[in-house]
Amino acid sequence: MARRLGLALITLWGISVVTFGLSRLAPGGPLEARLSEYYRQGISLSEEQQQNLKSLLGLDRSVVAQYVDWLGRFVTLDFGRSLTSMEPVRNRIGRAFGVSFVLQLCSALLIYLVAVPLGVMSAVRHGSWWDRGTTLGLFFLYSVPSFLMASLLIYALCSGNPFDWFPLYGWKSIDQAGLGWWGRLGDFLWHLVLPVICLSYASWASVSRYARTGMLEVLRQDYILAARAKGLSERKVLWSHALRNGLLPVVTLLAFLFPYLLGGSVIIENIFSIPGMGTLTFQAVHERDYPTVMALSVLVGAATLLGFLVTDLLHGILDPRLRGRS
Numbered sequence: 001m002a003r004r005l006g007l008a009l010i011t012l013w014g015i016s017v018v019t020f021g022l023s024r025l026a027p028g029g030p031l032e033a034r035l036s037e038y039y040r041q042g043i044s045l046s047e048e049q050q051q052n053l054k055s056l057l058g059l060d061r062s063v064v065a066q067y068v069d070w071l072g073r074f075v076t077l078d079f080g081r082s083l084t085s086m087e088p089v090r091n092r093i094g095r096a097f098g099v100s101f102v103l104q105l106c107s108a109l110l111i112y113l114v115a116v117p118l119g120v121m122s123a124v125r126h127g128s129w130w131d132r133g134t135t136l137g138l139f140f141l142y143s144v145p146s147f148l149m150a151s152l153l154i155y156a157l158c159s160g161n162p163f164d165w166f167p168l169y170g171w172k173s174i175d176q177a178g179l180g181w182w183g184r185l186g187d188f189l190w191h192l193v194l195p196v197i198c199l200s201y202a203s204w205a206s207v208s209r210y211a212r213t214g215m216l217e218v219l220r221q222d223y224i225l226a227a228r229a230k231g232l233s234e235r236k237v238l239w240s241h242a243l244r245n246g247l248l249p250v251v252t253l254l255a256f257l258f259p260y261l262l263g264g265s266v267i268i269e270n271i272f273s274i275p276g277m278g279t280l281t282f283q284a285v286h287e288r289d290y291p292t293v294m295a296l297s298v299l300v301g302a303a304t305l306l307g308f309l310v311t312d313l314l315h316g317i318l319d320p321r322l323r324g325r326s
Helices: 002-025 030-040 047-056 063-074 089-124 129-142 146-157 181-219 222-229 234-246 248-252 254-271 277-286 290-318
Strands: none
Touching (some): 002 063, 002 290, 030 047, 063 290, 089 129, 089 181, 089 234, 089 248, 089 277, 089 290, 129 181, 146 181, 146 254, 181 234, 181 248, 181 254, 222 234, 248 290, 254 277, 254 290, 277 290
8 A cells, every 4th residue: 555655756756747837838818818807907917017927827937837836835735716707726726626516425425325226137037038128228218418418307397397495506505594594504405406416426337337247246256156055045145255356456446437427517516507617627628717727727637646545445444355465
């Protein structure tokens, strides 16, 4: 684990270098965005004022000097200041993180609560109408783009055509302040129902197929036949003996799940007007807000690498034979 942690830190540094370079190579920049905003407001800046603004934004130095300065601050968890609002990036991420964390956690729970039982039942009933029907239905859902699913759900369940069951946008009601603690929590979760479904349904197919494949392989092993020969009930054989080893492929997906959900939330959060990390990422890229883009990119990279480390630990817990392997 110490060796893998060292490799993860090197990889994280590489992510920061690539992200920093690509952000500077992209057309436009924060200075141009700021000047365009001034132009729309009818404000014209002189050449000297433009140079002062460039110096204020920290863009008057070389790219290497800018990166060294950013890296020195980042290792102390100082993400710098936003080039658009001039507030600390840490504050912007802090406000968005809580909403996105709950959204992605609920999505991950829904994915596994739905997909794993479906995969296990498909493996147990391999080749039956249940197996074929479940596979067809899940891959049909997988083929539907998230923005289209979100639009359909909004039209069917939020507009009164035919139902008006869920809020149309936002993450809380206007009159939420008048509710108690439990009322505010319920209102918050009620606003997340449709976004969570839109983030989760596409992963049901992949996770359930991994669970199905893992269970099919395990159910053919000799120790499963021996457990059945001993007279153990089919339920005990499945849930006590087969499921633990059959879940290894599913556990591997944990390393990719949260970064995938964050990428998907860029679209879903904008559709439902949820002020989370996805919305912040879209705004930062659109505004060429370099410090915010860098902080978000490196944090997502760190979350991915942490997911790999957690996956390795879980593999060792579920299968002791894997401990000590590089």
